[in-house]
Amino acid sequence: MNKRSVTILGAGLVGSVLAVLLRKRGYEVTIYERRPDMRKEIIGAGRSINLAMSNRGWKALELAGLREDIEAIAIPMPGRFLHQEDGSSAFQSYGKNGEAIYSVSRGELNKKLMDLAENNGVTIHFNQRCTKVDTATNTIYLQEDNETTEIKCDLLFGADGAFSSLRTAMAFNDRTNFSQFYIEAGYKELNIPAGPNGEWLIEKNALHIWPRHNYMMIALPNIDGSFTCTLFFPFEGEPSFESIKTEEEVRTFFNKQFPDAIPLMPTLVEDFMNNPVSSLITTKIFPWRNADKSCLIGDAAHAIVPFYGQGMNAGFEDCSVLEELMEAHGEDWETILSSFEQKRKPNADAVADLALNNFIEMRDKVADPVFLERKKIEKELGRRYAGRFNSVYEMVSFSHTPYAYALHCTKAQDVLLSKIMAEGDFFVNVEKPEFVSQLENWIEEYEALV
């Protein structure tokens, strides 16, 4: 049986990794990418949120053979560094064993992945805008300048992101469910440059958050000593992108709300005035495929908001799962793609919800001492009841536990932790045998629920 030839829309992170995995199995792979080659041309910045690579992402990079290369340009962030409203600060570790998520530049990662794909024999065509897909005939229409080329595909993957042209076409098919949902906040990229000697001016190994209830700013470290900041801010209301418009308003607002950041941001007003405001979309679709002919993957199948740092990680996990299915089912693409959408759809829906919920957590709850106490207790529970309790955050970021299971545990963990916290100071109580025996009961109740 001849290997099918594979066409991929999009040479982004997921498209490139997918291409490498397919080449390693001997498929001929061609990618069509809308943008110019970012390795040759400077791409306009101002819309990028730094990536936070965690376990699911690393796994796919390992399969692709790129883990070491990326580790060299990744900065570990073992916790959140909170910049509170009252000027105080606090560090909150993510894992109980110092586990970290890793700040990675999207551009650098993408360039390396493209190199790797080409080195593995993948052909990438740039400046090819896919204007239409005919799912019935599996034909893509690619526009370059004013010419349109028509290509009939054998096996087609849409790795073309949140506004995927394959997904747009699939959404017109009968009995295809689809939704797109924008949150009421948008974001703007800002910047903290490196110090005079290229040093990081705030803690390098942390994800910085300025939580301000219904909005927040975050900052992730870059290897050149700078930080990429992102302001997540309502579009309308008070304050909002609508209400803060003039240079004077920007200065006044930041002075009041982010006084510790202002001295670090010399180009703040310029950046604020020049950089665009982008919106944040969640998309869901089902089915993800058309028979054994075409399939969505990554953001094209499930675009999510960035608040759990799981967009790329979820897309890379799609690749790992597809790799396992190719291993199990050989050339039987009907079975591979049908298992793929069945396995991944519930997890994609779950991570979409986890990400939406985490916006509330990051912008609002992390400012609350009760919440910080809860996070400490969660880690202690994880140590004491290893294998029986693991916090949802750790499941999502530091394990390969299905997202759907992590989401499912959220409510039971809320119940457990509120029982524990109602008893007062956990770290005192936990020295008392009667509390420990009560705790054992609660943990058993928790286990029965999850």
Added chain:
Amino acid sequence: MNKRSVTILGAGLVGSVLAVLLRKRGYEVTIYERRPDMRKEIIGAGRSINLAMSNRGWKALELAGLREDIEAIAIPMPGRFLHQEDGSSAFQSYGKNGEAIYSVSRGELNKKLMDLAENNGVTIHFNQRCTKVDTATNTIYLQEDNETTEIKCDLLFGADGAFSSLRTAMAFNDRTNFSQFYIEAGYKELNIPAGPNGEWLIEKNALHIWPRHNYMMIALPNIDGSFTCTLFFPFEGEPSFESIKTEEEVRTFFNKQFPDAIPLMPTLVEDFMNNPVSSLITTKIFPWRNADKSCLIGDAAHAIVPFYGQGMNAGFEDCSVLEELMEAHGEDWETILSSFEQKRKPNADAVADLALNNFIEMRDKVADPVFLERKKIEKELGRRYAGRFNSVYEMVSFSHTPYAYALHCTKAQDVLLSKIMAEGDFFVNVEKPEFVSQLENWIEEYEALV
């Protein structure tokens, strides 16, 4: 100030009524309709579910001056006629005062509305497929045969149904939320012809239902003595459109499940084999408009499933509300359209939910004696506590109470009725003073909730 000229996509029910209301206020109105003129050409049948006109629909027809004309071709249905699995039957009236919904042929109604629109000075262009809308420039692209015409619109309405081209365009705009959701059941049109002398072979003045738990057949009367039947049936599973395929399977299935209908359906097997299976979509979008330039209305803004008979009624209520807003705000279309979407969106969402819930009620619950008892009690409560209690069904079908309020009352009515029914035979209990005083308390509790 010059009156704006109005372009409407779609000469269906809502587009035609809207056109009449705009003409009556002196606007120049042009409609572009995708299909040929149904008054001149025979349109392929097989996909139409008869309409059930209720109070909201009549109101708009009254405003348009068409009530009497339509009453002449409408058949009142004051209740449901249930054909149970065991061969028994029952009549269940919809209202406490004999109120009826009205069976109307979609085609006949649409033809009369087109005539009325043209008589009022509306221009309708047929065979004009809108292939694209540019919302930024308010330009529509109309295709007839192989030629495309570009028209820049002043004020544009999309009354072009569940697969609206204006809605498709709007869904690509930033920060536009959109969802489309198909239920797991589809439908097929079937037929009960008139008797030898043009008489109705089953009760004329009723909506007939054969409830069979996860599927059902309904039949609505036509003025020629026939009934249009619709089988709502799962796409997959057992039984389903997938599992019942051969003529023999159709015969066996109908003989077993609908034995009383079989003798009335001489062309059953032929109809089943020839008529298409159609899917059932719910769509939601927001915003509904682009500034004061374009706006969605009817199914284009909110396509719903047909189980409450409210699709056309909701679209016609859109027209009545728009009429009130034109009356209140003159030529201020920014205010008219902004108020329109704010007023109508919560009600459109509510009727979508009511319609989805009513599928469960019609196919499943109406077969249950407990449910029939509940319906009787609801009417008695409505009589005894006039102005304080009105069943959700009556609010939806026989009043102009906002759909959102009717949906909001659903849960409180469920609580009230389950309390009452837990006490046993209502029509015996209600003769006892102590029960009546208890009932008064419950009604007060209900009123506090709604």
